Structure formats: C-alpha cells, structure tokens
Amino acid sequence: MADSAKPEAHAPNPDIDSYAHESELEAHLQTKSMVINMGPSHPATHGTVRLKVELDGETITKIDPEIGFLHRGFQKSCENVTWTQCLPYTDRLNYLSAMMNNFGFLNAVEKLIGLEIPERAQYIRVIGSELHRLTDHLTCVGATGLEMGGFAPFLYGMEARELIQDRVTELTGARLTTSFGRVGGINRDLPEGWIAKVHKTLTRTEELLVEMDGLLTRNRIFVDRTKDTGVITADDAIDYGWTGPALRACGVDYDIRKVRPYWVYERFDFDVPVGEHGDNYDRYLVRLEEMRQSIRILRQAMDTIPAGPIIVDDWRIALPPKPEVYGTIEGVMAHFKLVMEGIQVPPGEVYDSTEASNGELGWYLVSDGRGRPYKVHVRAPGFPVLAALPHIITGKMLPDLVPTFDTINMIGGEVEQ
Amino acid sequence: MSIFALDRVTAQFPEAVAERYVDRAGGAWAVIHADWLPKVAAFLKNDPELNFKLFGSADAVDRLHLAENDPRFEVVYFLYSLTRHEHVRLKVRVSESKAELPSLAPLYRGADWWERFVWDFYGIRFTGHPDLRRILLYEEFQGHPLRKDYALRDRQPLIPERPIKDIFRGPGTSGIA
Incomplete structure (x- = not known):
C-alpha cells in the first residue's frame, strides 16, 4: 500500500x-x-x-x-408557469414525500403574499406531512435493511408504506405525485370515515415498526455494518450544511418544527430524537424514533382537528366554489382569471423553510408581480448531505459505502432538481 | 429576524454593506460588496455571539427582466445559526461583464456544491473555489440555462433525441403559439 x-x-x-x-x-x-x-x-x-x-x-x-442524471430543469420550468402550476413539479422533488414538498412550497408562497390559511387547512397539512414523513422513513429504513441483506424488514416497511400510501391515495387521489393543497389552503377535505381508517393504519404501522425494530436494531450483521461506519462529527456536519435526521444523529438538536413552529406544530406534544455518534446506526435509530413521534403527532392532530373552511375565501387566490362558477358572472370571471392568469403574487422575495423528511426544505422565491415566479430556489435537504459523502467515506472500506449511502437517504429528484 | 446579526455586521464593517432592507415576510437582508463577502461571512461564522456555522444554501437571480437590472446578477446566501436559531440573508450583486466573486468554499465546505451549482446555471465564477466544475449538467453543455436569455426549449442532448410526433415536453406554449 x-x-x-x-x-x-x-x-x-x-x-x-x-x-x-x-x-x-x-x-x-x-x-x-x-x-x-x-x-x-x-x-x-x-x-x-x-x-x-x-x-x-x-x-x-x-x-x-x-449527479444530474435526474435533472429536469425544475427551476426553469417553474419560471415559465403560474404559481399553481409549479405544484406538480414540486411533487417530483422528493417523490417519496411529495406532500411535504407541496406544502413547503405553498407555505413559502403564502408567506410571500402575506396570507394566513384556515386552521383546518393547517391541521390537514400537518397530517399530510407526517403521513409522508412516515412513508419516507419507512422506505429509508426498509431499504437500509434490504441492502444489509435482510429482505424481511424491507417487506414489513413496504407493507406499512403501502397502507399509508393507500390513505394518501384516498386523501389526494394519487399515490406518489399528490399535487395536494393549493395556495391559501387545501383543495379537498378529508374523505368520510378517513380518520378512523388512518387510526387503524397507524396501529398496524406501529406493529410493523416493532417487527422492523426487532429484526434490525439488535441484529448482529446489521449492527456490525452500520455501527461506527459513515461517521461524521457534528461540527463537520454543520459545516457541510446538514439538517434533519442526519444532523440530529450527530447530536445536534435542530428541528424546524420545534425551533420555528409553522402551521400548528406548536400545539402537539412530540419529542425530537437526537443521536450521539453520527454514524449509520444512529441515523437509522433517529429515523425509527421519528416515525413513532410522527404517529404521536398524527393521533393528536386527528383527535383535535377543528371543523371549518379548508381554503381562504378570496377569489383572487382560491378558486370560487363550483355553484358560484356555474351560477354567477362574478364566479365565472374569478375562475377564468385565476386559471388563465394565475395568482397575482405581489413583487417581492422570501426565504422560508419547513422540516421535510430529510431536513430543511428551503424556498427562496422571487416574484415580479406578473403572475409567474421569477425565481424558485429550492434548498433540497439531500444536496448538502450528499456533498459530504466524499468527506465521510474517503479512507473507509467499500462495503461501508452502501449503508452510508442508504442512511444519508439522498433523493435524486430533489438533489438534481 | 437576524436584524441583530446584520447590525453587528454593519457596525464591524461599515463599508462592506451596500444596502439593508426587510422583505415582505419580515426577513432582513444585507447587500454586501463582493470584495467584503469572505470577511463578512467569516465574522458571521466565527463570532461567538452570532455563530452562523450552518451553510444553508446559495443561489443566484438573473435580474435581466426586472425593473432594476444593473448589475445583472444577484447571488444570495442563507446562513443559519444554531444558537440564535435564525437565518441571515446576504446578497452580492455581480455584473455580467465581471461575473466573478470570491468563493466561500474555503470557509464553509457546504458552499462547495452550491457554488458549483451557481456556476453551472448562471455562469458566475467563484475565485478560490477548489474544484469549480459543472454539477448537474455535463461539461459539454453550452451556456448557462437559468440565465433569462437562455431559451426554455433550447435542448442540448448529448445523444440525439428521437423525434416523437405530437409530444411536446415541458412547460410553455410548445412553440405553436
């Protein structure tokens, strides 16, 4: 050598x-x-x-x-469509947790307009986000198990994920590319009997989490391959701009839901799991615990969700109700203008971020007041995490690369825009 | 938000700050002269009271179609302090003829990829960057696609695309209207 x-x-x-x-x-x-x-x-x-x-x-x-094989020209595309039409593009950033991207983007647009959305819409956004946090983490943890040679935990994860995905389908009409929510709120209310179904789904998910936990957490092969591999210190992680579960696994307690609560997150009682060693095993454990916390948030949110409107009553921002569109000239005009010209977001700029499943999902939006975004910058949480991969893995063994790549959970769609 | 940090910067480097303002959502901004950027960033990072150690992200805006478009580019930086729990928003204006500014990569390793991104999509060079290559596009790519004068449908495939009738990809008017 x-x-x-x-x-x-x-x-x-x-x-x-x-x-x-x-x-x-x-x-x-x-x-x-x-x-x-x-x-x-x-x-x-x-x-x-x-x-x-x-x-x-x-x-x-x-x-x-x-990187760049999945580059689709996200920003350029957004600059050429209306604000609402950006929504389907945001789905495809993190295709495992599309709703979090949808809502994060909408939240930033609403900040730019200076809009407060109805309380029920905020609850639905929390519910949607946490459901998708579960699916994202289930996929990550399941796939980590799979690549360490355990097929069963992956299947348990997929079973839970598909159940949640079914609930997501009932709510949004799509499994993955949800395009859910609109500027000013949510475009459709919770279906009848949906909450009871989600409660059952969560119970089943908890059972499956116990199975996954039991199969992986003390599994000799899994522990040997993940413990003390892919280590990064907290200082290095911060320097690279890590956020989310990967940063928390290094022992840094930073969760946007706690430090800058948005929507109604401050009303819920939940803990932020924090790791210690910054290795693959801690990243796995943090994700596992975050799922349990998400379930806690979901239960509280579903128990306390208030009745009320789900979207703002402002026809310059939200589409008028269909009877108004079909029955009144004002409704037709508002509908036509909104569809053809888009929402007239006032000129200005904003940087806003939400806690997505892999970390801080930041948006820097610039509007020139012409109804289309002038600039849509997205801070994909996976981008800085992947940037640190050479630092983590150089000098280590090739077999360490696979678990490290799994637990940093880089999502091609968002990293490569 | 982060008014305190920007006040400290202004007090420390009065000639570095070209402009201060607060955006519509209440975010405080400082426009920094390009030469001062590394000093200001180092101060924000290393001052124990400020502690802006987390490199959030960086990007640029091509102001070509905006009312105020001289100099043409604005490079934006978002730094985060884990002790103060707030972002600081910095902006540097760069002209088209001298699209160049000092790199923050020696200071923040996180800046490395974001600066490559800005170079890739806006053609702004970062002096002192250790490895300024394109990041998402390929090296053979001509031009910088997020510049506003780069046409939406200007495709540059590495391998020739098969012509598919009646399918128009991407947003916009498909070249018909």
Whole structure:
C-alpha cells in the first residue's frame, strides 16, 4: 500500500493497530489502485447517481459523486408557469414525500403574499406531512435493511408504506405525485370515515415498526455494518450544511418544527430524537424514533382537528366554489382569471423553510408581480448531505459505502432538481 | 429576524454593506460588496455571539427582466445559526461583464456544491473555489440555462433525441403559439 497516497481522513483504528505485530509477518502484496463506477444505474444507489470510486484494495482513496442524471430543469420550468402550476413539479422533488414538498412550497408562497390559511387547512397539512414523513422513513429504513441483506424488514416497511400510501391515495387521489393543497389552503377535505381508517393504519404501522425494530436494531450483521461506519462529527456536519435526521444523529438538536413552529406544530406534544455518534446506526435509530413521534403527532392532530373552511375565501387566490362558477358572472370571471392568469403574487422575495423528511426544505422565491415566479430556489435537504459523502467515506472500506449511502437517504429528484 | 446579526455586521464593517432592507415576510437582508463577502461571512461564522456555522444554501437571480437590472446578477446566501436559531440573508450583486466573486468554499465546505451549482446555471465564477466544475449538467453543455436569455426549449442532448410526433415536453406554449 502506498502510504503517501492515503488521505488524511483515514484515522488510526485502534482495533487494527493492536494487531500490528501480526501484519509484520504478512507478505506485502502490491495492489494497483482501481477505479470502479457505482451507478448511475445500480441497485444500491436508489436514484441515478454515479459514484466514481478509486480503490486501493478495498479502501476508498477517492470518491466523486456525479449527479444530474435526474435533472429536469425544475427551476426553469417553474419560471415559465403560474404559481399553481409549479405544484406538480414540486411533487417530483422528493417523490417519496411529495406532500411535504407541496406544502413547503405553498407555505413559502403564502408567506410571500402575506396570507394566513384556515386552521383546518393547517391541521390537514400537518397530517399530510407526517403521513409522508412516515412513508419516507419507512422506505429509508426498509431499504437500509434490504441492502444489509435482510429482505424481511424491507417487506414489513413496504407493507406499512403501502397502507399509508393507500390513505394518501384516498386523501389526494394519487399515490406518489399528490399535487395536494393549493395556495391559501387545501383543495379537498378529508374523505368520510378517513380518520378512523388512518387510526387503524397507524396501529398496524406501529406493529410493523416493532417487527422492523426487532429484526434490525439488535441484529448482529446489521449492527456490525452500520455501527461506527459513515461517521461524521457534528461540527463537520454543520459545516457541510446538514439538517434533519442526519444532523440530529450527530447530536445536534435542530428541528424546524420545534425551533420555528409553522402551521400548528406548536400545539402537539412530540419529542425530537437526537443521536450521539453520527454514524449509520444512529441515523437509522433517529429515523425509527421519528416515525413513532410522527404517529404521536398524527393521533393528536386527528383527535383535535377543528371543523371549518379548508381554503381562504378570496377569489383572487382560491378558486370560487363550483355553484358560484356555474351560477354567477362574478364566479365565472374569478375562475377564468385565476386559471388563465394565475395568482397575482405581489413583487417581492422570501426565504422560508419547513422540516421535510430529510431536513430543511428551503424556498427562496422571487416574484415580479406578473403572475409567474421569477425565481424558485429550492434548498433540497439531500444536496448538502450528499456533498459530504466524499468527506465521510474517503479512507473507509467499500462495503461501508452502501449503508452510508442508504442512511444519508439522498433523493435524486430533489438533489438534481 | 437576524436584524441583530446584520447590525453587528454593519457596525464591524461599515463599508462592506451596500444596502439593508426587510422583505415582505419580515426577513432582513444585507447587500454586501463582493470584495467584503469572505470577511463578512467569516465574522458571521466565527463570532461567538452570532455563530452562523450552518451553510444553508446559495443561489443566484438573473435580474435581466426586472425593473432594476444593473448589475445583472444577484447571488444570495442563507446562513443559519444554531444558537440564535435564525437565518441571515446576504446578497452580492455581480455584473455580467465581471461575473466573478470570491468563493466561500474555503470557509464553509457546504458552499462547495452550491457554488458549483451557481456556476453551472448562471455562469458566475467563484475565485478560490477548489474544484469549480459543472454539477448537474455535463461539461459539454453550452451556456448557462437559468440565465433569462437562455431559451426554455433550447435542448442540448448529448445523444440525439428521437423525434416523437405530437409530444411536446415541458412547460410553455410548445412553440405553436
């Protein structure tokens, strides 16, 4: 091994160094450094990301993530459509938790307009967001188990995810690309009997979480591969701009739902799980606990959801009710203007963020007052997290890359816009 | 929000701040002269009272079609303080002829990819950036697509696209109207 080529990040490992006397006797084999491509289409890369990995034996000496295979021109597209028409594009950012993107974007637009949405709409947004936080975390935890060789936890996760996905379908009409909510509130109310169904779904999800927990948390193979791998210190994570569960796993207590409560989050009693070591195992544990907390929030929200309107009564922002459209000239005109010209968001700018499943989902919106966004900047939580991957994994073993890539949960759709 | 931090910046570097204002949602902004950016950012990061250590994000705005469009670009930075729990919003104006400003990547490792993003999509260079390559697009790509004078439908496929009749991709008028 060429020691000079070794990066500094390779910290001395006491476990290996204590066997130094043994390595004296080993024949020193010359290895050539090798470059392998992981991806862009690899089962363990989930989305399409190409990792150019330089290996010395099994040690990663250099890694260069090449992203952009899913680039769809999100910002450019948004700049050419009305504010409401941006909504389907936001679905496709994080396709596992589309509602959180929808609501995050709408929240920023409402801030820009200076609009307060009805209380019931805020509750529905909390419910939708937490349901999708569950699906996102279930997929992440399930897939982590799968790639460590456990197929069962993945199937338990998928079962729970599909049940929640069914509830999401009943609520929004779509499994993944929900396009739910509108500027000023929500476009359709909770279906009849839906809350009771969600309660049952959550009970079943809790049972499945127990199964997943039991299969993974003390599983020797899983623990060996995730504990002390993919470690990042809190300072480094902050410097890279990490947020969300990945940052909390390093021991930093930062959850936007707590520090800057939006909608009605301050009314609910929930805890923010915080890790300690910043390794893959802690990221897994934080996600697992966050799911339980999401279930807590969901139960409280569904028990206390008030009756009332679900969208603001302002025809410059929300479509008028259908009887008005069909029966009155004012309704037709308002409907026509809103559909053809879009919402006239006043000129200005805003930066606003919500806590999405993987961290801070930030929006910087600029309006020139012409009915279309002038600029839509999205701070995808996965972007800084993926940016730190070379820092975490350089000098470590190739098999560590897979669990690390799983638990940082990079979502191609949002990272590559 | 973050008025305190910007007051501190103004007191520390009076000539660095070109403009201060508060946006519609109550967010406080400071427009910084490009040369001062690293000093201001270092102050925000390292001052124990401010502690803006988390690099939120960076992006740019092409002001070509706005009423006020000279200089053409605005680069925006969002930094976050985990002790004060607030964002600080910084802006640097960059002209088209000299689309260049000092990189924050040596200060914040998180700035690395965001600056690559800005270079990729707006063509603004960051001096002192360790590895300023395109990030989402490929190196053969011509131009910078988020500039307002880049046409929406100007496609540059690496592999020629098959012509598919009657299918128009993307937003806009499909070139018909």
